[in-house]
Amino acid sequence: MANPAVTSYADDEKIDQLVNQTIARVADKWTFLLIEALEDRAPKRFSQLSRDVPGISQKMLTQTLRRMEREGLVLRTVFPEVPPRVEYALSDLGFELGEAFCGVWHWAEANIDKIEEARASYDARR
Amino acid sequence: MANPAVTSYADDEKIDQLVNQTIARVADKWTFLLIEALEDRAPKRFSQLSRDVPGISQKMLTQTLRRMEREGLVLRTVFPEVPPRVEYALSDLGFELGEAFCGVWHWAEANIDKIEEARASYDARR
DNA sequence: GCCATTTCTAACCTTAGGGTAAGTACCGCA
DNA sequence: TGCGGTACTTACCCTAAGGTTAGAAATGGC
Numbered sequence: 001m002a003n004p005a006v007t008s009y010a011d012d013e014k015i016d017q018l019v020n021q022t023i024a025r026v027a028d029k030w031t032f033l034l035i036e037a038l039e040d041r042a043p044k045r046f047s048q049l050s051r052d053v054p055g056i057s058q059k060m061l062t063q064t065l066r067r068m069e070r071e072g073l074v075l076r077t078v079f080p081e082v083p084p085r086v087e088y089a090l091s092d093l094g095f096e097l098g099e100a101f102c103g104v105w106h107w108a109e110a111n112i113d114k115i116e117e118a119r120a121s122y123d124a125r126r
Numbered sequence: 127m128a129n130p131a132v133t134s135y136a137d138d139e140k141i142d143q144l145v146n147q148t149i150a151r152v153a154d155k156w157t158f159l160l161i162e163a164l165e166d167r168a169p170k171r172f173s174q175l176s177r178d179v180p181g182i183s184q185k186m187l188t189q190t191l192r193r194m195e196r197e198g199l200v201l202r203t204v205f206p207e208v209p210p211r212v213e214y215a216l217s218d219l220g221f222e223l224g225e226a227f228c229g230v231w232h233w234a235e236a237n238i239d240k241i242e243e244a245r246a247s248y249d250a251r252r
Numbered sequence: 253g254c255c256a257t258t259t260c261t262a263a264c265c266t267t268a269g270g271g272t273a274a275g276t277a278c279c280g281c282a
Numbered sequence: 283t284g285c286g287g288t289a290c291t292t293a294c295c296c297t298a299a300g301g302t303t304a305g306a307a308a309t310g311g312c
Contacts, residue, residue: 184290185291
């Protein structure tokens with residue numbers, strides 16, 4: 001700790017890395033779509049989610065829900081019945097992440113036209 | 127347009143899809159890191175970005191910058207010199223996307239501990 | 253006794269993301 | 283003459299993400 005300036009710079013780097021890898025673990029396509037599907041905080045069953053998220057395979061649904069549970073984004077409730085019933089719901093943490101995503105969602109919604117335009121103009125140039 | 131309720135529901139679905147695929151095109155790891163690197167809106171050269179984004183290969187840098195240019199997120203300026211000089215800067219659109227990402231960034235920064243805790247607790251359970 | 257139902261696991265296989273390394277183009281300078 | 287410096291491009295290869303399919307477990311209904 002001889003040089004506080006250097007130290008805090010290194011700390012910033014470290015936090016940057018930490019935050020980035022946290023985002024990397026939490027911000028993939030399926031997580032995003034699942035948060036969307038659970039946004040209203042009503043618990044949903046496995047098969048319901050499977051229907052609500054178009055295009056997701058059973059494998060990715062299981063896998064993503066497991067990871068989200070591990071990261072503390074969803075709560076998993078098993079009812080000891082036959083046939084089995086399992087409900088998934090967003091935790092507070094997951095709900096807050098959903099709200100954070102809102103910014104990106106709104107940006108995309110508001111700028112679809114501009115992006116389309118930029119792409120057309122780029123393609124016309126070559 | 128016989129049933130306006132059904133029609134607007136279908137439109138919502140369509141917008142959802144559009145927004146989701148827009149986000150998919152724009153929200154990958156390298157785009158995220160490049161926006162971070164250009165956040166202060168100062169133009170940077172190719173080699174500078176290569177140094178500023180740790181771990182990015184030349185190939186992915188070129189590829190990502192091309193796509194970002196196409197989507198209208200970055201502006202590319204070529205100076206007709208030898209050796210070549212090319213500068214990249216965020217467009218307004220790109221800068222706004224960066225601001226939208228901020229929400230996720232702050233969420234991650236604020237909740238690293240909770241996530242770590244959730245993961246430890248999950249791992250302890252099995 | 254057999255089948256349906258629901259969630260989850262395990263095996264296999266295909267694809268595509270991304271790394272490495274070499275090559276291109278251009279000109280000024282030693 | 284040939285090397286250096288910059289921004290790519292291309293070709294090759296490997297890993298890992300993710301799709302598909304099959305099956306396990308448990309029990310109530312026919």
